[in-house]
Amino acid sequence: xxxxxxxxxxxxxxxxxxxxxxxxxxxxxxxxxxxxxxxxxxxxxxxxxxxxxxxxxxxxxxxxxxxxxxxxxxxxxxxxxxxxxxxxxxxxxxxxxxxxxxxxxxxxxxxxxxxxxxxxxxxxxxxxxxxxxxxxxxxxxxxxxxxxxxxxxxxxxxxxxxxxxxxxxxxxxxxxxxxxxxxxxxxxxxxxxxxxxxxxxxxxxxxxxxxxxxxxxxxxxxxxxxxxxxxxxxxxxxxxxxxxxxxxxxxxxxxxxxxxxxxxxxxxxxxxxxxxxxxxxxxxxxxxxxxxxxxxxxxxxxxxxxxxxxxxxxxxxxxxxxxxxxxxxxxxxxxxxxxxxxxxxxxxxxxxxxxxxxxxxxxxxxxxxxxxxxxxxxxxxxxxxxxxxxxxxxxxxxxxxxxxxxxxxxxxxxxxxxxxxxxxxxxxxxxxxxxxxxxxxxxxxxxxxxxxxxxxxxxxxxxxxxxxxxxxxxxxxxxxxxxxxxxxxxxxxxxxxxxxxxxxxxxxxxxxxxxxxxxxxxxxxxxxxxxxxxxxxxxxxxxxxxxxxxxxxxxxxxxxxxxxxxxxxxxxxxxxxxxxxxxxxxxxxxxxxxxxxxxxxxxxxxxxxxxxxxxxxxxxxxxxxxxxxxxxxxxxxxxxxxxxxxxxxxxxxxxxxxxxxxxxxxxxxxxxxxxxxxxxxxxxxxxxxxxxxxxxxxxxxxxxxxxxxxxxxxxxxxxxxxxxxxxxxxxxxxxxxxxxxxxxxxxxxxxxxxxxxxxxxxxxxxxxxxxxxxxxxxxxxxxxxxxxxxxxxxxxxxxxxxxxxxxx
Numbered sequence: 061x062x063x064x065x066x067x068x069x070x071x072x073x074x075x076x077x078x079x080x081x082x083x084x085x086x087x088x089x090x091x092x093x094x095x096x097x098x099x100x101x102x103x104x105x106x107x108x109x110x111x112x113x114x115x116x117x118x119x120x121x122x123x124x125x126x127x128x129x130x131x132x133x134x135x136x137x138x139x140x141x142x143x144x145x146x147x148x149x150x151x152x153x154x155x156x157x158x159x160x161x162x163x164x165x166x167x168x169x170x171x172x173x174x175x176x177x178x179x180x181x182x183x184x185x186x187x188x189x190x191x192x193x194x195x196x197x198x199x200x201x202x203x204x205x206x207x208x209x210x211x212x213x214x215x216x217x218x219x220x221x222x223x224x225x226x227x228x229x230x231x232x233x234x235x236x237x238x239x240x241x242x243x244x245x246x247x248x249x250x251x252x253x254x255x256x257x258x259x260x261x262x263x264x265x266x267x268x269x270x271x272x273x274x275x276x277x278x279x280x281x282x283x284x285x286x287x288x289x290x291x292x293x294x295x296x297x298x299x300x301x302x303x304x305x306x307x308x309x310x311x312x313x314x315x316x317x318x319x320x321x322x323x324x325x326x327x328x329x330x331x332x333x334x335x336x337x338x339x340x341x342x343x344x345x346x347x348x349x350x351x352x353x354x355x356x357x358x359x360x361x362x363x364x365x366x367x368x369x370x371x372x373x374x375x376x377x378x379x380x381x382x383x384x385x386x387x388x389x390x391x392x393x394x395x396x397x398x399x400x401x402x403x404x405x406x407x408x409x410x411x412x413x414x415x416x417x418x419x420x421x422x423x424x425x426x427x428x429x430x431x432x433x434x435x436x437x438x439x440x441x442x443x444x445x446x447x448x449x450x451x452x453x454x455x456x457x458x459x460x461x462x463x464x465x466x467x468x469x470x471x472x473x474x475x476x477x478x479x480x481x482x483x484x485x486x487x488x489x490x491x492x493x494x495x496x497x498x499x500x501x502x503x504x505x506x507x508x509x510x511x512x513x514x515x516x517x518x519x520x521x522x523x524x525x526x527x528x529x530x531x532x533x534x535x536x537x538x539x540x541x542x543x544x545x546x547x548x549x550x551x552x553x554x555x556x557x558x559x560x561x562x563x564x565x566x567x568x569x570x571x572x573x574x575x576x577x578x579x580x581x582x583x584x585x586x587x588x589x590x591x592x593x594x595x596x597x598x599x600x601x602x603x604x605x606x607x608x609x610x611x612x613x614x615x616x617x618x619x620x621x622x623x624x625x626x627x628x629x630x631x632x633x634x635x636x637x638x639x640x641x642x643x644x645x646x647x648x649x650x651x652x653x654x655x656x657x658x659x660x661x662x663x664x665x666x667x668x669x670x671x672x673x674x675x676x677x678x679x680x681x682x683x684x685x686x687x688x689x690x691x692x693x694x695x696x697x698x699x700x701x702x703x704x705x706x707x708x709x710x711x712x713x714x715x716x717x718x719x720x721x722x723x724x725x726x727x728x729x730x731x732x733x734x735x736x737x738x739x740x741x742x743x744x745x746x747x748x749x750x751x752x753x754x755x756x757x758x759x760x761x762x763x764x765x766x767x768x769x770x771x772x773x774x775x776x777x778x779x780x781x782x783x784x785x786x787x788x789x790x791x792x793x794x795x796x797x798x799x800x801x802x803x804x805x806x807x808x809x810x811x812x813x814x815x816x817x818x819x820x821x822x823x824x825x826x827x828x829x830x831x832x833x834x835x836x837x838x839x840x841x842x843x844x845x846x847x848x849x850x851x852x853x854x855x856x857x858x859x860x861x862x863x864x865x866x867x868x
Contacts, residue, residue, distance in 0.1 A: 061086075061136065063129040065219055069095025069121025069172055070163075072129060072151065074136070082212035090163045091139045091148035095121040095172040121171040125162065128153070130220045135159065206286045210255035217241055217249075229265040236262055251276035254286030259430065263440050264447060270440040294384035294434050303382050309373040311553055315365035315423060316414075318373065318406070320380065321550075332414040333383040333403040333436035335423040338362045338456060354469075360462035361455050365422035370493075372416075373408065374554050381405045384434040405437055412438055419445040421455020470568065471504060471515040477568035480512070484561035484570065487696065492516075492559050494552045499526045500544025500590060501582075503552070503574070505559065509696070515569040519562055520597030520606055521582045523590065524620065540619050544590040551584065552576050562600075573602065586610050589618035601798035645790040645806065651756055652730035653781050657766045657773065658800060660730025660756040664788060670728060670755050674709075677747045681708055686741035693722045693737050698749065701726070702739040710743060710754070727754035761815045762794040762802035765825040776823045783807075784814060795829075 065073040070090040076083040096118030102109040135156050138149040152159040166172035224240040239246050250256040251273055258277050263270045281288045295303050307320035310327065315337030319329050338361040356363055386401040406413045415438065417423045425442045428435055436442055450457045470476040484490060495513065496504040501523035505516045524541035552574065561572040574581040580602060585591035587609040597603045614621045648661040662670070677700070691699060693713045701711040701724050715723035719737045726733070727749070745751075767773045790806040805814040818824045 062131065062133055064131075064215060066122055066125045066129060068098050069118060069125060069166060072125065074134060078212065082208050087147070088136050088138075088151060089146060089148045090151060090166070090172075092175050093163045093167060093172040094175055095166060098122065117171055121166060124166065124169060124171055126220050128165070129162070134162075206255060209286070210250065213250065213253065213255055214246060217243070218246060226267065228267060229262075236265060238266070238268055245272075248272055248276045252279055254280040254283070254288050257287065257430070260428070260439070260443070264443050270444075274437075274440060291433075295382050298382060298385075305380055306377055307380055308377050309375065310550065312366055312369045312373065315362055315369065315417070318369065320378070328402065330380060330406065331386075331401045331403045332417070332423075333405055334426050334428075334439055334442055335414050335418060335436075336426050337423055338365060354467075357465040357467045361422055363465050364455070364463065365417060368417060368420065368422055369413065370554050373406075373413065376408060378406050378408045378413070381407075381437065383437050386434065403434075403436075412441065414438075415441050415445045418442055419449055419454070421449040421453075421457050424456065465511070467506070467511050467513060469513040471513055472568050474566070474568035477514070477564055477570065480510075480514075481561070481564050481570070483510075487561075489558040489560055489575070489696075491695070492557050494555055494557060497545060497549045497553050499523060499541065500548045500585060502569075503548070505557075516559060516561075516574065517565065517569050517571045518582045518585070519571050519573055520594055520600055520602060521585055521591040522594045523585060540590055543619070544585060547585065547588060547590055548581065551579075552581060557581075573600075580605075582606065583609060586613070589613035589616075589620055592620060599798070641794070643792055645792045647788060647808070648791045649788050650784045650786065650805075653777060653785055655773070655777060656760075657764075657776060657780065658758055658760045659780070659784075660758055661789075661791060662728070662755045662757075666752075666755060669752055673747060673752050677710075677744070678708055680744065680746075681741075688738050691737060691740045691742050693719075693740055698727075698743045699724070699740050700743050700747075701733070701735055701741075703733070708741075710747065710749075711740075713740075726756070728756050730756035730758065758800040759791070759803045760797065760800055761818075762804050763827050763829065764815050764818065765827045767824065772823070776818060779818065779821070779823060780814070783817075789814070 061074040061076060063072050064075045064085060067073065067087070070093055071087060072090075073085050073087055075085045096115030097112075098118050099114045100112045102111050129151075132153060133155060134151050134153055136149050136151045137157070138147050140148045142148075150157075151162040153162060154160070163172070167174060218239060218241060221241065226238040226240065228236045228238060230236065245268065247256075251258065258273055263273065266273065280286070281291050281293065284291055305322065307322050307328070307330075309318050310321050311319040313319060313329065316332045316335050317329060319327055321327055338359050340355070340359045356366060382402060382404045384403050386398075386403055388400045389398050414423070414436065418425060425439075425446045426435075449455065453459060468476070470480060490507060491509060492505040492507050494503050495506045498504070498515075501518040501521060503516045503518075505514050506512075507514065523544050524538035525535070526541045526545060527537035528535045555576055558575045559572055560575075561570050563571045565571060582591070582597075583602060583605055586593060586606050593603075593606045593610045597606050613619070614624055617624055647664040649664055649667065650659055650661045652660040681700075686700075693699070693716050695713055695716055697713045699711055699713060700708045703709055703726070709726050710728055711724040711726050713722060714725050714732070717723070721734055722737050722740060723732065723734050724740070725731075767776060784805065784807075788808045790808060790811070791803050792806075793801045793803050795802050806812060807814065815824075819826060
């Protein structure tokens with residue numbers, strides 16, 4: 061027999077070895093001795109009863125027996141059994157009566173006295189143990205399965221043992237703690253053996269590592285022991301490859317959902333486990349009936365949550381671990397309010413995305429019933445993250461005013477689009493985020509700087525049309541329209557892009573060029589044989605690239621060119637009225653010449669205004685110097701920059717690599733420089749481009765072909781720099797170009813043509829114009845006046861003839 065409990069200095073509880081369940085217990089009172097009685101509380105319901113304290117040495121006697129007997133094997137003899145069933149006998153330490161007599165040990169220690177009224181004797185040894193615990197009284201609650209086994213498991217290890225206790229919390233006057241036995245943590249053991257389950261409300265205060273408890277519970281579930289004998293895992297029906305996989309995030313649908321692309325090419329919607337995105341708690345969300353409700357912008361913190369996921373995940377590979385599949389639910393069969401959802405834990409670089417979202421206060425954690433096992437595998441980390449967010453007042457838990465996003469949707473608003481068009485045209489390349497892809501060439505963009513939504517059509521291409529509902533019926537999709545739309549989605553959806561707006565159509569849609577990481581989307585579609593070049597591309601700077609890419613795909617007969625048959629070229633004679641060349645030379649001051657033979661010049665007429673503005677600006681800055689480092693540089697912003705000469709000049713930020721490397725363009729002189737942000741300051745309104753427009757205008761030489769050879773081009777640039785840089789000249793605009801006007805330049809004193817001089821020296825070739833009124837300016841025979849520079853080896857142009865495979 062094993063001693064399981066010591067009641068007092070003269071009474072113990074013993075039990076046998078467990079066989080298929082908890083063994084029965086038996087109380088043995090030591091005969092012929094008397095130890096002090098332990099304290100007792102007053103009986104409830106009996107007003108006359110009182111608390112009784114410990115008798116002298118009662119506690120010491122019980123502690124003596126506890127330390128000597130708990131968990132030890134003993135042998136006992138029953139000497140007498142009273143009518144009430146109480147048993148008295150002798151107890152020996154060990155397997156037989158040769159062991160230490162416990163009663164004598166107590167007497168020897170002076171913790172008990174010998175009864176003088178007589179010695180009881182009965183030598184019947186109890187060698188077997190068959191009595192069971194008394195059955196429960198009638199009317200008591202039926203215990204849960206395995207309750208008795210759990211009780212025995214805990215008692216046999218902890219009852220009256222020396223243990224360590226860690227007090228964790230005290231909610232509602234209930235003390236929560238952790239008991240550490242020399243052999244381990246009893247909480248983890250109970251979970252591991254399937255005697256207990258984790259409780260969410262108290263896990264939050266557990267300081268010994270909640271993940272250990274979850275791991276112990278998970279072990280019991282996997283082995284299906286005791287209370288988990290009928291357990292079925294939420295992902296039991298999934299193959300291993302469907303439970304854990306790596307995928308690429310293609311779209312962030314919501315603050316808790318995303319579309320990923322599997323290695324097989326299949327698309328799958330994944331919901332983040334156990335979190336809830338921001339919701340509109342106010343009841344007046346439809347108060348303004350004239351205003352269309354847009355959840356992304358109108359629900360507080362929904363936009364911030366979506367942007368957090370978009371910036372962190374779009375286009376990147378993530379690890380997905382499926383936690384559970386939530387079945388479709390709805391008001392009626394076949395019409396689910398929610399389709400079936402795959403809920404998973406998504407990580408990137410070891411970071412749990414759901415936990416990061418909750419810790420920033422951009423989502424909340426869903427509370428479950430205790431028996432609901434469909435939850436995140438990192439549920440405790442989510443609860444801890446939410447507790448931190450609440451404590452720090454982050455996001456949804458902040459007491460500050462909620463952020464308001466006033467985003468104007470001008471898609472299809474013709475009048476608004478007309479007003480907005482000049483601003484976008486002047487801005488050049490503008491930053492945008494692709495919010496939606498309607499087709500391969502039609503997109504919806506969010507302009508963060510302008511806080512508006514626009515519909516954007518790709519310029520220069522003719523993309524296959526998708527199916528559409530028209531008044532006359534459904535328009536059938538053209539071949540390869542779905543492939544074009546998928547290509548555009550994978551390349552730009554929810555990515556940050558740059559757009560150049562050129563014009564708009566009659567429906568209020570903007571037309572222009574879209575760039576992503578140096579790739580022109582129009583060119584990319586043509587290169588992949590998913591679009592054809594539109595005739596409107598002829599006047600763009602990308603026309604040659606588009607035509608070249610189209611020609612390659614046409615020759616290969618790929619996709620949209622699969623059924624292409626080359627038609628005989630008919631010679632077309634264009635008749636046009638002859639125009640006269642207009643010569644209207646004006647005085648300019650050349651300030652900068654680029655490596656591509658473009659140059660910047662100032663009008664002499666407005667030079668005095670610029671000098672006056674610069675003097676006033678520098679005087680203002682001398683009296684009130686800007687705070688160093690206070691200006692935060694952003695691409696496209698106007699500012700003032702301190703040049704190498706120590707003076708301040710007006711500039712525009714072109715690129716920001718880091719605070720120490722900011723690319724700026726000096727708008728009044730045309731030169732560029734990389735400076736530190738400490739050399740930049742905000743431009744005061746009195747000195748902005750509204751007060752005086754940028755004075756440096758970009759030009760290039762008319763009737764001249766710039767050499768493709770780098771060395772030859774460098775010689776031309778050096779010659780032009782020596783001739784006209786920082787010199788006043790005469791300038792006449794001959795015709796417009798894709799990026800800047802083409803002009804002829806004359807020296808201010810001799811009136812000699814600068815471009816003609818370059819041709820005579822053999823540094824450049826003549827660009828023959830088709831316009832008759834411009835052909836008078838071209839003198840091809842001048843090329844052969846001297847065998848100089850690029851002509852020193854003779855006429856090399858013959859190799860460019862059509863028979864050698866060259867096509868202009």
